[in-house]
Amino acid sequence: MLLQWTEDLSIGNKVIDGQHKELYDRVNAFIEAMQQKKGREEMGGVLDFLEGYIVEHFGTEEHLMKGMAYSGYAAHKAQHEAFKNTFREIIAKYNEKGPTLDIIIMTNAKLGQWLRNHIPVADKELAAFATSRGVAVHPVARPAGVAAAR
Ligand SMILES: [Fe+2]
Numbered sequence: 001m002l003l004q005w006t007e008d009l010s011i012g013n014k015v016i017d018g019q020h021k022e023l024y025d026r027v028n029a030f031i032e033a034m035q036q037k038k039g040r041e042e043m044g045g046v047l048d049f050l051e052g053y054i055v056e057h058f059g060t061e062e063h064l065m066k067g068m069a070y071s072g073y074a075a076h077k078a079q080h081e082a083f084k085n086t087f088r089e090i091i092a093k094y095n096e097k098g099p100t101l102d103i104i105i106m107t108n109a110k111l112g113q114w115l116r117n118h119i120p121v122a123d124k125e126l127a128a129f130a131t132s133r134g135v136a137v138h139p140v141a142r143p144a145g146v147a148a149a150r
């Protein structure tokens with residue numbers, strides 16, 4: 001089932017919302033590819049995207065949290081680290097075995113969990129805090145050449 005971006009998922013910040021929407025689009029494209037039995041072909045592209053996204057997007061949020069001395073920083077950062085560990089696990093399996101069905105299913109499940117549990121909760125709290133303090137968000141650039149690294 002595709003994951004629908006709706007306005008209630010907006011955290012009210014253009015930069016972070018834009019990054020989240022991009023993730024939704026990518027996950028949906030991956031789900032569609034899986035439905036068309038093209039998950040294996042898409043897997044490498046999804047991993048390349050996630051590698052850059054983690055640096056760029058988590059970097060943006062963590063930079064913002066530190067800059068405004070956010071009290072929820074440690075807990076939020078811990079969730080990002082947990083996702084990074086999951087991603088490393090997926091990469092290790094992918095490098096060992098290639099785009100096997102269980103890796104495709106695991107990736108899809110972990111991404112779905114992330115979209116359901118992290119963005120509408122932790123990210124929304126972070127944005128509410130930033131808005132209440134009138135803090136602007138500055139995007140952290142995605143490192144060049146990440147997609148070509150694999
Ligand atoms: Fe976050």
Ligand SMILES: [Fe+2]
Nearest residue numbers: 057061119123
């Ligand atoms: Fe986020």
